[in-house]
Amino acid sequence: MDKIISGKAHTFGKNIDTDQIYPGRYLELVKPEDIGKHAMEGADPKFLEKYSKGDIIIADKNFGCGSSREHAAITLKTIGVGAVISESFGRIFYRNSINLGLPLMVCQGIKEFVEEGDKLEIDLEEGIVKNITKNKILKGEKLPEFVLEMMEAGGIKQYYINKNVK
Amino acid sequence: MHALEKILAKASGRDSVSAGEIVKAKVDLAEVNDLYLQTIKSFYEMGGDRVYDPDKITFILDHYAPAPSIQTASNQKEMREFCYDQGIEKLYDINEGVCHQVMVEKGLVWPGMVLVATDSHTTTHGAFGAFGTGVGATDLATIMLTGELWFKVPEVIKIEIKGKLNPPVMAKDVILYIISKLGTDGAVYKGVEFTGGTVKNMGIAERMVLCNMTVEMGAKTSYIKPDETTFRYVKERTGKDFKVDYTDEDYEYSEEYTFDVSDLKPQVAIPHSVDNGRDIDKVEDVKVDQVFIGTCTGGRLEDIEAAVKAMNGRRVHSKTRLLIIPASKEVMEKAIEKGYVSTLMKAGATFSSPGCGPCLGTHQGLLAPGEVCATTSSRNFPGRMGSTEADIYLVSPATAGEIAVNGKIPGKKTLKEER
Numbered sequence: 001m002d003k004i005i006s007g008k009a010h011t012f013g014k015n016i017d018t019d020q021i022y023p024g025r026y027l028e029l030v031k032p033e034d035i036g037k038h039a040m041e042g043a044d045p046k047f048l049e050k051y052s053k054g055d056i057i058i059a060d061k062n063f064g065c066g067s068s069r070e071h072a073a074i075t076l077k078t079i080g081v082g083a084v085i086s087e088s089f090g091r092i093f094y095r096n097s098i099n100l101g102l103p104l105m106v107c108q109g110i111k112e113f114v115e116e117g118d119k120l121e122i123d124l125e126e127g128i129v130k131n132i133t134k135n136k137i138l139k140g141e142k143l144p145e146f147v148l149e150m151m152e153a154g155g156i157k158q159y160y161i162n163k164n165v166k
Numbered sequence: 167m168h169a170l171e172k173i174l175a176k177a178s179g180r181d182s183v184s185a186g187e188i189v190k191a192k193v194d195l196a197e198v199n200d201l202y203l204q205t206i207k208s209f210y211e212m213g214g215d216r217v218y219d220p221d222k223i224t225f226i227l228d229h230y231a232p233a234p235s236i237q238t239a240s241n242q243k244e245m246r247e248f249c250y251d252q253g254i255e256k257l258y259d260i261n262e263g264v265c266h267q268v269m270v271e272k273g274l275v276w277p278g279m280v281l282v283a284t285d286s287h288t289t290t291h292g293a294f295g296a297f298g299t300g301v302g303a304t305d306l307a308t309i310m311l312t313g314e315l316w317f318k319v320p321e322v323i324k325i326e327i328k329g330k331l332n333p334p335v336m337a338k339d340v341i342l343y344i345i346s347k348l349g350t351d352g353a354v355y356k357g358v359e360f361t362g363g364t365v366k367n368m369g370i371a372e373r374m375v376l377c378n379m380t381v382e383m384g385a386k387t388s389y390i391k392p393d394e395t396t397f398r399y400v401k402e403r404t405g406k407d408f409k410v411d412y413t414d415e416d417y418e419y420s421e422e423y424t425f426d427v428s429d430l431k432p433q434v435a436i437p438h439s440v441d442n443g444r445d446i447d448k449v450e451d452v453k454v455d456q457v458f459i460g461t462c463t464g465g466r467l468e469d470i471e472a473a474v475k476a477m478n479g480r481r482v483h484s485k486t487r488l489l490i491i492p493a494s495k496e497v498m499e500k501a502i503e504k505g506y507v508s509t510l511m512k513a514g515a516t517f518s519s520p521g522c523g524p525c526l527g528t529h530q531g532l533l534a535p536g537e538v539c540a541t542t543s544s545r546n547f548p549g550r551m552g553s554t555e556a557d558i559y560l561v562s563p564a565t566a567g568e569i570a571v572n573g574k575i576p577g578k579k580t581l582k583e584e585r
Contacts (some may be wrong), residue, residue, distance in 0.1 A: 015350050015439060019547045023554075024527035027201050028230070028237040042549045062351040065384060066547060067526065068286040070204050070302035091355050091386055092286055096302035146188060146316075156304055160212045160311065 005103060006121040006132075007054040007082040009114045016043055016059050017066030018093060022075045024067075035071050036078030051079065056120050059086040060111045064093025073097045083122055085110050085129060085140065098147050101155035105129070107140030124151075168322050168419075170357050170389055172411040173297040177280045178314075185321040185420070193222065195274055196309040197283035199265050200227040203241040204303035205284060206248050209310050217252045218313035224256035225249050226268055231260035231521030234529035263494025263520035266290045266378070266462040270370075271496050273404030277392040278411060282309060287462050287544065289381045292358075292388030293373035294396055295410060299387045320386045321420035323353055326362035329428030334476060334564035337372035338464060338542065340364070341379045342433040342560060344425060346443030354384030356420065359413075364427055365390060370399045371468040378463050379544055382440040434540075434575060435560035438548045446565065449577035453485075455537040457570040458551075459563055460491035461525045464542025467497050467504075469563035474506050476567030482514030483573030489516050489531045491523035515570070527551050533558075540569045 020042035022035070029035050040047035040057075057063075057076070063086035064072060073096035076084065083103040087110060097104050103124055107113075110129065114120065118133040127142035143151065153159040167175065167182055175183045177191035198205045209217070217223055225245055233239035242260070249257040262268045266287055269275050277295035281288060284306050291298030301315070309315050327340060345352070358380040365373065373395075377388040390396075392410050400408075431445040459465065459473055470490065482488045490510060492498035498520055501507050507517060524531035525543040532552030533539050539551055539558050546558035559575060569575055 017545075017547045019527070019545070019550050023549055025532075025552075027526070027528060028235055028241060030203055030207070030237075030241065042547075042554060062354065062384065065350060065354075066286065066545060068284055068300040068302055069201060070284075070304060073302065074204070088351060088354055090384060092300050092302055095305055099302065099304040144188075156308060157208060157212045160308065 003125045004121060004123055005056070005082040006119070007056045008052065009056050009058050009116065009118045009120050010047070010051065011111070011114060011116045012043055012057065012059045014060035015062045015065055018064055018069050018072040018090070019066055021064065021072040022069060027069060027071060032074055032078040035075045039075040039079050053080040054082045056082045056122065057084040058110055058114045059084065061087035063089050065090035068092040070096045073100050073102055077102045083124070085122070087111070098150060099156040101151055103151065105140045107138060109138060110140070113138045167414055168357070168417050169295065169391070169411055169413045170297055170322060170387060171319060173278055173280060174317060174319055183319045185319050187319045188316055189319060190314050190316050191280055192314045193282050193309045194279040195222055195224060195281050196306055197224045197226060197265055197269060198306055199229050199284055200238070200242050200245060201229045202284040202303045202306065203244055205306045205310070206244065208304040208307035212307060212311055214307070214311045217254065217310045220253040220255070222313065223254050223310060224258065224269065224274060225254060226258040226262065226265040227260045228264045229522045229526065230528060231519065233260070260521065261495060263492070263497065264462045264465065264522055267466065267493040267497065271403065271494055273406070276400050276404055276406045276408045277396060278408050282306065282315060286381045287378050289385055289388045290374050290378040290462060292377035292380070293370060293390055294400060295389065295392035297387055300381065318355070320355060320357040322357040322359055323421045324359050324361060324419040326424040327360060327364040327427055328362045328424065329364060329426045331364065331427055331430065334472070335430050335432055336472060336562040336564055337368060337375040338562035339430060339433040340427055341376050342435050342443035343427070343430055345379065345383055345441050346433070346435070348383055350382060350384065350439060350441045352383040353380060355386055357387045357389060358383065358385045359389040361391065366393065369468070370395060371466045375463060382544060432562060432565045434565070435546055437546050437557040437559065440544070440546060440560065446575070447578050447581045449575055451577045451579045452538055452559065452575045454540045454569050454574055455486060456531065456533065456539045457486060457488045457566050458524060458531065458539060458541040458543065459566050460493065460523045461543040462493060463544040464563050465491060465493035465497065467500050469542060470501050470506050472563040473567035474509055476564045477513055477571050480513070480571045482570045486570055486573040487516065488514060488570040489518065491518045491530065492520050494520050524551050540566055540575060542566050
């Protein structure tokens, strides 16, 4: 896992539920490469046209609320989202993302701090967001240590493989 | 300690735990539904071979029951084969119904247990004094691998509900009202306990509605102190011996609220957020194309009965469809025995076989652009039941019955005329 992540910001409002991140009509899909084709489609059908690998998703609060579908985390992980930063997260989405090694950061005031298209640099270990475009810094929350450990392993699957649990 | 903390302490082999701590807890039952073939994939990707304990795992095929596509049929086929291969006997196929109703009816839920399922509405089981919580596929796979899962011990919010409900007001109206006050992020990561006279007088079905929808406030789990109503229901269903630990008197809740529902009116949550609830007489008249009665939130026998009573022999409006999907086979059988199915079909309703139906926008009654649906289910997110250009209104089953007859939400204009 890269501890410093940089990318362009895509901003969303509050309460972006997992139906908006990954619409229910695609839940039958199983392969990550297929799941990746519908990222954020319910919130913005043109998202993938604007998105480049490594870009960062910024949301107001309660990002990933609603359904437990792991597809929501898989779709963002598959297209290589650099990180998702929000004032708060739906708890199941939070767990799913950590499990898959998709970096998340809880950060108060992030919505006012970033505009669509701003270039950002994030230090996950220190919990810091730099807005390169606007030349300012905001402090978010660090990931809990055991979560960071899991992220460093590349997600919970690798974490368990490393621990050799059978 | 709170009763939920005592459950987690016992399950993690400790004397005590407190909010914020991370514990590894043994899981009494892990449930997988048919959206989650990924669970099996993750299990093998993590090096799994045999599941930790096949008796503590159940597979319930409900979200795509019966399969609407070749892909979903293939996913279900793989899940069945996994169950056969691993000796998982608790496989409930597409004939049984929605997981949260099926688990309860089959006696798989009891007070004090830890229940984890690949479904956000697992908070439902707080109605039985169980610690129930939803997770994704990979978390569930770690339970299949190890029998346990990490949890952060949640803070608990106490919600006291008092006052007698005025018919046709139902538990669904109460929870829509509470969510409208506390917001969709009002309980994120937390446990929600319901207490008070109103809750005490509720039957199991109504309690399940309250707990079911706490996830719409972001709750991790919910809780209602088990009492005679709980024990009577559970003991009819399970031979399981269980010991109930109660909350200590000196436990400090993170927040406490009291709601008096004596004067509560039927609630309607307008698009596109669950916390948009308001009194029905504060909503504009809205023409409704489809009324849906079903799901783990609003598809139980009591809900179908409430719709029958509300319709009171009247027919479904000529420009409206009434779609009813009982939450389980047992619910459907009882609805047939009581004559509800025949009454409703004669009134113009359509029935589909038990399962999740169109609640999550996969099949069995999706919405076209520009259409309006009034539903007893739990979510009115954009695109939840089909087109992102459709509008979803959340209502109680009694209100749903009234809307089916009127062809519209009888909002402030109509209700004013009636007065």
